[in-house]
Amino acid sequence: MPEVRIVAKNFMDMVAALPAMKLDKLYGSTFICEAVLRSLPPLAKKYVLQMLFVDSPVTAKSMEEWLLADGYSKHKVSIDRLLQLRVFLEVNDRKKETSYKMNTKFQSNMQKYLVFGGTLPREPMPLSVTVRLPTLEDLEAYALEQWECFLLQLINSAQAERLTSFSSSLMRVFQRGLLSARENEAPKLTENGFQFLLMDTNAQLWYIIREYISSSEDRGVDPTDLICFLLELSFHTLGEAYNLNTLTDVQKHAIKDLADLGLVKLQQGRKESWFIPTKLATNLSVSLSDSSSRKEGFVVVETNFRMYAYSSSKLHCEILRLFSRLFLSFSRMFILGSQQRHQQSQRTSQIRCFFTIRLWETDRNRVEMIPSHLYEDFPSKDIFEAVCDFAREIGGLLWEDSKKMRLVVRGEYHQHMRDFLRHQK
Numbered sequence: 039m040p041e042v043r044i045v046a047k048n049f050m051d052m053v054a055a056l057p058a059m060k061l062d063k064l065y066g067s068t069f070i071c072e073a074v075l076r077s078l079p080p081l082a083k084k085y086v087l088q089m090l091f092v093d094s095p096v097t098a099k100s101m102e103e104w105l106l107a108d109g110y111s112k113h114k115v116s117i118d119r120l121l122q123l124r125v126f127l128e129v130n131d132r133k134k135e136t137s138y139k140m141n142t143k144f145q146s147n148m149q150k151y152l153v154f155g156g157t158l159p160r161e162p163m164p165l166s167v168t169v170r171l172p173t174l175e176d177l178e179a180y181a182l183e184q185w186e187c188f189l190l191q192l193i194n195s196a197q198a199e200r201l202t203s204f205s206s207s208l209m210r211v212f213q214r215g216l217l218s219a220r221e222n223e224a225p226k227l228t229e230n231g232f233q234f235l236l237m238d239t240n241a242q243l244w245y246i247i248r249e250y251i252s253s254s255e256d257r258g259v260d261p262t263d264l265i266c267f268l269l270e271l272s273f274h275t276l277g278e279a280y281n282l283n284t285l286t287d288v289q290k291h292a293i294k295d296l297a298d299l300g301l302v303k304l305q306q307g308r309k310e311s312w313f314i315p316t317k318l319a320t321n322l323s324v325s326l327s328d329s330s331s332r333k334e335g336f337v338v339v340e341t342n343f344r345m346y347a348y349s350s351s352k353l354h355c356e357i358l359r360l361f362s363r364l365f366l367s368f369s370r371m372f373i374l375g376s377q378q379r380h381q382q383s384q385r386t387s388q389i390r391c392f393f394t395i396r397l398w399e400t401d402r403n404r405v406e407m408i409p410s411h412l413y414e415d416f417p418s419k420d421i422f423e424a425v426c427d428f429a430r431e432i433g434g435l436l437w438e439d440s441k442k443m444r445l446v447v448r449g450e451y452h453q454h455m456r457d458f459l460r461h462q463k
Contacts, residue, residue, distance in 0.1 A: 049269055049322055050077040052248070054122040060262045061124050065143040068151055069159060069270050074123055075148065079431055081109075082116035086125060086140070090148055095129050095137035108424070111458035115432050159270045162278035163312055168305070171314060174277050177303060181316035184300030185239060186353045188246075192216070193227060193235070194356055202298035211253045212246055235357055243318060246299065263288050271301070271319045279305070279312040347372040409449035410436055413459075416443045421462050428458050 053064065053074070064070045075086060088104075089096060105113050117138070120126040126138045165171075172180065191201055192212060204212075216231035227235075234242060247268070254261045267289050274280060282304075285293060293313055297304045301319040305312055337358075338346040347358055348371050355364070355372045362374040416422040422443040429435040434451035438444070447455055 049265075049272075050074065050123065052251070053265060053269075056262065056265075058124060060260075062141065062143055063262050064266055065124075065141060065147060067266050067270070068147045068156065069273055070266060071144050071147045072151060072156060073269055073272070074125065074144070078119060078123075078125075079112070079116050079433075081112045081431075082120050082125075085116060085120065086148070089138075089140050090145060090152070092140070095131075095139040098136040098138065101138065108458075108461050110461055111454055112428060112431065114457065115454050159273050160280050160284045162275065163281055163310070167307060167310055168279040168312060169307075171277065171279055171305075172303065177277055177314065177316050180303055181300035181318050182239075184298065185243070185318070186351065188299055189235075189242070189353055190356060193231070203294060204298060208250075208253070208257075211249055211256075214249070240318075240321070243299070247322075250295070259288055259292075264292060267292060268319075268322055271296075271315055272322045274315045274320065276315055276317060276320045279314050282311045282313060345372075345374045347374065408436065410446050411449055411452050411455070412444065412446050413455065414442070414444040419443065424462065425455070425459065429455065 050073075053061065053070070056064070075083060078086065085101070101117075102110075102113065117126065120138075121128060124141050125144050127141055129137050129139050131137065188202055191204075192209070193216075213225070216228060216234055217225040218228050219225040234245060237245070251261050251264050251268075254264050282290065282293070293302060293304070296302050296319070297313070299318070300316060301322075302313040302315050305314065337348070340346075344365075345358065345362060347355065349355065355367070358364075358372065358374055364372060364374050366373040413425065416425070422440075422445075426435065426438050426440075426445055429445060429447045429451070432451055432454060434448040434455070435445065436448060437446040
């Protein structure tokens with residue numbers, strides 16, 4: 039059974055994972071190029087700007103001469119990222135000396151951007167046409183409602199008040215690994231599916247978006263077209279209205295799916311139709327984080343295993359029914375009892391995790407497990423601060439204690455940290 043996890047920490051990791059031909063195709067879009075440049079570490083941005091108008095390859099040795107004595111680790115992180123994204127291409131001459139050349143499509147588009155300035159993907163529609171648009175609060179509530187409706191259909195379509203327009207085949211793609219079904223039996227939530235429900239909203243959205251893009255070729259759609267459009271959406275202004283007639287046929291089909299997920303709201307006027315991006319859409323190009331609101335509520339569990347759930351979310355009730363039996367249901371309260379037989383995959387720790395994370399904790403007190411490394415016993419304050427700056431720059435710093443000179447860094451950056459520390463000694 040495939041493990042349910044978020045592979046991409048942000049949109050750029052998904053872009054970097056594309057085959058070379060598809061990635062080069064993406065760089066035909068100025069918005070992709072601009073978004074990639076923004077996502078780069080500071081030193082990598084500096085390299086791009088230095089080489090933007092240089093047509094011939096620059097040797098690796100020449101670039102190393104630009105470095106300060108303690109800058110090699112940052113240099114290596116930057117070069118690795120530029121190569122992953124094919125902003126830089128590695129070339130070897132007859133002497134087998136490594137050189138770097140900028141991707142010509144990326145280079146051409148960024149040159150035009152710097153010389154002539156950038157443009158918006160499309161202009162917002164005037165208020166004289168759209169008249170009254172939803173407030174940002176209404177838009178956020180709409181996005182959450184759409185997302186919960188989708189999740190209800192995903193885990194139990196019989197409980198969904200209304201169904202999305204997703205085809206049954208695409209819903210099966212989303213459910214793959216989350217639900218298991220035997221012949222003549224109703225689908226059951228797998229262990230991975232239960233873990234999926236414990237994720238925060240943005241993490242769940244990333245999983246669905248990833249599946250939506252990876253299965254697009256089965257629907258006759260180029261995944262690069264979807265990535266380009268989704269990233270383009272992140273450049274739109276939250277709450278503004280944009281004319282549907284400005285979209286291509288592929289984008290018009292995709293926008294209906296995105297509305298079902300709560301990324302955009304569709305509205306119809308007398309003569310024109312438009313879409314309004316929600317926060318879920320405008321946050322797509324940033325690092326994975328949960329900026330969504332949560333339904334408030336709590337659960338009381340008695341010693342006889344009877345539960346009283348106070349919540350306005352039908353989705354919360356449906357999740358509780360996965361490991362309990364519903365006795366009574368009111369508008370804001372559900373009374374449930376224990377089941378004699380639980381699915382083996384739904385472990386006590388996971389159920390406790392649901393109660394703790396999804397129903398009791400506030401947005402300021404959220405639990406997340408991240409593989410990481412603790413660094414301490416620094417010989418001086420200067421070295422500690424330099425290491426903190428480096429960890430922060432590469433996006434790996436999770437926590438620091440300046441008084442005791444300790445810091446925690448994401449596990450995937452451990453080798454980069456070791457290289458940097460080696461040069462500090």
